[in-house]
Amino acid sequence: MAxxxxxxxxxxxxxxxxxLLLIFFLVTTTIEKDKGLLRSLPPIDDTExxxxxxxxxxxxxxxxxxxxxxxxxxxxxxxxxxRQAAIDFLDNGGGTNPAGESCDYCKGERDExxxxxxxxxxxxxxxxxxTTYEKYMDVQNELVAAYNFLxxxxxxxxxxxxxxxxxxxxxxxxxxxxKNQFSKDETLNERIETIKNLFPMKLSExxxxxx
Amino acid sequence: MSKFRKKEKGELPAISxxxxxxxxxxxxxxxxxxxxxxxSSLMIENQLPSADQVEKLKKDRTIFIYAGKxxxxxxxxxxxxxxxxxxxxxxxxxxxPSIYQGISEMNEELQSKVVxxxxxxxxxxxxxxxxxxxxxxxxxxxxxxxxxxxKTEE
Numbered sequence: 215m216a217x218x219x220x221x222x223x224x225x226x227x228x229x230x231x232x233x234l235l236l237i238f239f240l241v242t243t244t245i246e247k248d249k250g251l252l253r254s255l256p257p258i259d260d261t262e263x264x265x266x267x268x269x270x271x272x273x274x275x276x277x278x279x280x281x282x283x284x285x286x287x288x289x290x291x292x293x294x295x296x297r298q299a300a301i302d303f304l305d306n307g308g309g310t311n312p313a314g315e316s317c318d319y320c321k322g323e324r325d326e327x328x329x330x331x332x333x334x335x336x337x338x339x340x341x342x343x344x345t346t347y348e349k350y351m352d353v354q355n356e357l358v359a360a361y362n363f364l365x366x367x368x369x370x371x372x373x374x375x376x377x378x379x380x381x382x383x384x385x386x387x388x389x390x391x392x393k394n395q396f397s398k399d400e401t402l403n404e405r406i407e408t409i410k411n412l413f414p415m416k417l418s419e420x421x422x423x424x425x
Numbered sequence: 426m427s428k429f430r431k432k433e434k435g436e437l438p439a440i441s442x443x444x445x446x447x448x449x450x451x452x453x454x455x456x457x458x459x460x461x462x463x464x465s466s467l468m469i470e471n472q473l474p475s476a477d478q479v480e481k482l483k484k485d486r487t488i489f490i491y492a493g494k495x496x497x498x499x500x501x502x503x504x505x506x507x508x509x510x511x512x513x514x515x516x517x518x519x520x521x522p523s524i525y526q527g528i529s530e531m532n533e534e535l536q537s538k539v540v541x542x543x544x545x546x547x548x549x550x551x552x553x554x555x556x557x558x559x560x561x562x563x564x565x566x567x568x569x570x571x572x573x574x575x576k577t578e579e
Binding site: 225226228229231232234236239240241242243245248249250251252253254255256257258278341342343344345346347348349350352355358359362378384393418419421422 | 442443445446449450452453456457459460461462463474475476478479480481482486487526533540541542546547548549550551552554555558559561562563565567568569570571572573574575576
């Protein structure tokens with residue numbers, strides 16, 4: 215039999231089919247882009263014990279009422295000032311830590327009536343049940359921002375030479391840790407721990423009153 | 426008239442569209458790889474609050490809990506904020522078993538590192554959130570992530 219060339223198949227509709235599939239995927243799928251504030255909750259502890267005595271000056275109280283107003287250290291404060299107030303409180307360094315060392319890296323005013331040492335400084339926030347979640351998140355965000363600002367500052371003081379191009383040294387370090395999560399870099403982890411210990415995040419939340 | 430004639434003479438051949446499917450398939454594969462299927466349909470309004478100190482979420486070890494007012498199609502559930510897990514509304518008491526169930530469905534090596542992602546509508550009362558958190562503490566799932574939109578710096 216004589217060989218005949220197979221007739222060319224019209225592939226004009228192929229594009230249409232592919233478009234159909236493409237549009238299906240565009241509609242039914244999402245690109246994951248979830249980000250958020252990572253926080254740890256305190257475990258429930260049943261053991262009865264005397265709560266440690268915390269000096270009033272080492273406690274930075276933030277209250278949010280049901281009308282979303284802020285009461286910081288018994289004074290009403292707009293949200294915009296909260297970050298700076300928290301930084302001033304944490305960075306004060308007026309006294310010594312439990313080990314008796316004074317805070318030599320603090321750049322605060324060393325006010326006798328404010329916190330002794332970042333080790334001892336505790337931020338306590340309390341909100342009403344009627345507070346909106348948005349306001350709650352705003353406040354959390356500002357407080358975390360205060361810690362991050364100070365950690366960032368210490369990181370650039372201590373480790374700037376390793377990250378000369380990085381704008382934010384601390385986040386550059388965290389990013390690097392994220393990248394080599396399968397191969398542990400001891401020195402990097404140690405450095406991150408050092409920064410975290412300089413300004414330990416002591417942010418406690420009180421349960422809202424049941425009313 | 427003769428002007429038009431001239432044009433017809435030097436007519437261009439039809440442009441081949443044979444590579445169009447290839448291009449579209451390329452796009453298709455990109456979307457298939459880069460995206461995931463929507464896993465649960467939201468029965469609540471879910472406008473996330475915004476924050477600028479956000480961290481990335483590790484998807485593989487996260488259990489999501491949604492909370493907010495029932496959206497317009499689910500008006501029969503009232504206007505009070507509700508909690509949603511997977512595809513159903515749950516009460517505060519159900520949070521604990523739901524978390525246990527979610528943990529048991531996860532990879533074994535990730536079970537101890539579980540993070541609970543809270544996707545809460547920004548107009549919800551913070552009291553509901555603290556109820557959920559109390560339940561999470563009881564369930565010993567202590568890492569939470571308040572999921573938020575990234576705020577752009579002005």
